[in-house]
Amino acid sequence: MILEQEIQQTKFSSMKQKATLNIMFTAGWLKCNQTRLFKAHGISGEQYNVLRILRGQKGNPIGVNGIQERMLEKNSNASRLIDKLKEKNLVERAGCISDRRSVEIFITEAGQTLLQQLDDVILDQEKKLIRLSDEEADQLNNLLDKLRSYN
Amino acid sequence: MILEQEIQQTKFSSMKQKATLNIMFTAGWLKCNQTRLFKAHGISGEQYNVLRILRGQKGNPIGVNGIQERMLEKNSNASRLIDKLKEKNLVERAGCISDRRSVEIFITEAGQTLLQQLDDVILDQEKKLIRLSDEEADQLNNLLDKLRSYN
DNA sequence: TTACAATTAATGTATATACATATGTTTGCA
DNA sequence: TGCAAACATATGTATATACATTAATTGTAA
Numbered sequence: 001m002i003l004e005q006e007i008q009q010t011k012f013s014s015m016k017q018k019a020t021l022n023i024m025f026t027a028g029w030l031k032c033n034q035t036r037l038f039k040a041h042g043i044s045g046e047q048y049n050v051l052r053i054l055r056g057q058k059g060n061p062i063g064v065n066g067i068q069e070r071m072l073e074k075n076s077n078a079s080r081l082i083d084k085l086k087e088k089n090l091v092e093r094a095g096c097i098s099d100r101r102s103v104e105i106f107i108t109e110a111g112q113t114l115l116q117q118l119d120d121v122i123l124d125q126e127k128k129l130i131r132l133s134d135e136e137a138d139q140l141n142n143l144l145d146k147l148r149s150y151n
Numbered sequence: 152m153i154l155e156q157e158i159q160q161t162k163f164s165s166m167k168q169k170a171t172l173n174i175m176f177t178a179g180w181l182k183c184n185q186t187r188l189f190k191a192h193g194i195s196g197e198q199y200n201v202l203r204i205l206r207g208q209k210g211n212p213i214g215v216n217g218i219q220e221r222m223l224e225k226n227s228n229a230s231r232l233i234d235k236l237k238e239k240n241l242v243e244r245a246g247c248i249s250d251r252r253s254v255e256i257f258i259t260e261a262g263q264t265l266l267q268q269l270d271d272v273i274l275d276q277e278k279k280l281i282r283l284s285d286e287e288a289d290q291l292n293n294l295l296d297k298l299r300s301y302n
Numbered sequence: 303t304t305a306c307a308a309t310t311a312a313t314g315t316a317t318a319t320a321c322a323t324a325t326g327t328t329t330g331c332a
Numbered sequence: 333t334g335c336a337a338a339c340a341t342a343t344g345t346a347t348a349t350a351c352a353t354t355a356a357t358t359g360t361a362a
Contacts, residue, residue: 002296008221009207013274015288016281020181021223022295027178028224029299030171035350044317044350056160064341070159072172073179075320079342084317101327101340123164130167131300137166140294144173145153147291148180149282186320195320195347215311226350230312235347252310252357 019147033129037121041114042088046073050081051090051115054107061104063096090114170298184280188272192265193239197224201232202241202266205258212255214247241265 003022004010012018031045038048053070054062068078082105085091090111096102107115132140154173155161163169182196189199204221205213219229233256236242241262247253258266283291 001299003292006299007223013270014277015285015292016277016283017274019281019283019288019291020277022292023174023181024178025223026295026299027175030174032225032350039350046318065339072158072175073319074183076318077320077342079340081318083342096340099328099340103341119164123168126165126167126171129301130170130298132167132170132294132298134166136294136297137170140170140291140298141154141166141173143283143287143291143294144177146287147281147283148152148157148177150280183320190320197348216309224349227348228312228350232348234312250310250358254311 023144030129033125034122037118037125041118043085043090043114046071046076047081047085047090048115048118050078050085051107051111054091054105055112055115057107059106061094061096061106063102063104065102067105085111174295181280184276185273188269188276192269194236194241194265197222197227197232198236198241199266199269201229201236202258202262205242205256206263206266208258210257212245212247212257214253214255216253218256236262 003018003025006025007021009021012021035045038045043051049072050067053067056070064078064082067082068074068076071078082091082093086093088110090108092106092108094104094106096104130137154169154176157176158172160172163172186196189196194202200223201218204218207221215229215233218233219225219227222229233242233244237244239261241259243257243259245255245257247255281288
C-alpha cells in the first residue's frame with residue numbers, strides 16, 4: 001500500500017513532509033514486525049541492538065558511552081538496557097582499571113548463542129519483508145545517507 | 152555521514168539489512184530533531200500526530216479506533232494520548248449516540264491554533280533538515296512504498 | 303428472544319524513550 | 333598543588349510503546 005492509504009491522508013504540504021512521514025511509518029512497520037521475533041526469544045529490539053554492538057567489538061572493550069553512540073536511538077538509555085541484559089546473563093560488566101569512571105561491557109557465551117539463533121531468523125524475515133532488489137535497496141541507502149548529509 | 156560512520160559498523164549481512172538499519176536510524180534522527188520543536192510547545196510528537204489526524208477530519212467524527220488506525224505507530228495507545236490532549240484542552244470527547252461503545256473525538260479551537268503555530272516551524276525544519284531535492288524525495292517515497300508492498 | 307462472538311474503548315504491566323540531575327573520577331590549568 | 337570543568341555512568345520522572353485483559357455494547361445466528 002502506498003503511504004496515502006496506510007495513514008489515510010491524501011495531501012501533504014511538501015514532498016519532504018511526505019518523505020518524513022514515510023520514513024517514520026516504514027520504520028515503525030519494520031520495528032513492529034521485528035519485535036515479535038525478538039520477544040519470542042525473550043529480548044527486546046533495543047536489547048538485541050546492544051548485543052549486536054557488543055558482538056561487533058570482537059572482544060575489544062567498550063564502555064556504556066561507546067554503546068550509546070552506536071545505537072540507533074540516540075536517546076535510549078544504554079545503562080538500563082545493559083542492566084536488563086545482565087539479569088539474563090547475556091552480558092558482563094567489568095570495572096575499567098585505567099579509568100575508574102568507566103565500565104567495560106562484554107557479551108557472554110549465552111549472548112553469542114542467542115545472537116546466532118536470531119541471525120538467520122532476522123535475515124530471513126528481512127528477505128521476505130523488504131520487497132526491493134539489492135539495487136533498489138542500495139539506491140534507498142544512498143538517498144537516506146544523502147537526506148541526512150548535514151555538512 | 153553515511154550509515155557506516157553513524158553507527159560505526161563497517162559490514163552488513165545484506166543490502167536489505169543495511170536498508171533496515173538505515174531506515175530506523177534515519178527515523179530516529181528525524182524524530183529526535185522534531186521532539187525538541189514539539190516539546191517547546193508543550194506536546195509530544197505522537198500527540199501532534201493525533202492532533203493532525205483530527206484536523207484532517209475537518210469536523211467529521213472519528214473514534215479512538217479510527218485515530219489508532221491512522222497513526223504512524225500502530226501499537227501506540229490512542230486512548231491515553233487523547234487523555235493527555237484533553238487535559239490540555241486541545242481535544243474534546245463526545246459520546247456517540249448511534250453506538251454507545253464509541254466515543255467521538257474533536258479538535259478544539261485551542262488545538263487548531265496550536266497546530267497553526269507549529270505548521271510553519273515544522274515545514275521550515277524539514278526543509279533545512281532534509282537534504283534532498285523534491286525529485287529525490289519523490290524517489291525515496293516510491294522506494295519506501297515499494298519496500299512495504301506486501302501483496 | 304437468547305446465547306455468543308465481535309467490536310470499542312479503557313486499563314494494567316513491563317519495557318523503552320526523553321531529558322534532567324546526581325555521583326564519582328579524571329583532566330587541565332592557574 | 334588545588335580546584336574547576338569535563339567526563340562516565342547511574343538514577344529519577346514523565347511520557348510512550350507493546351501487549352494482554354476487562355467491561356460494556358452491538359450484531360447475529362440458532
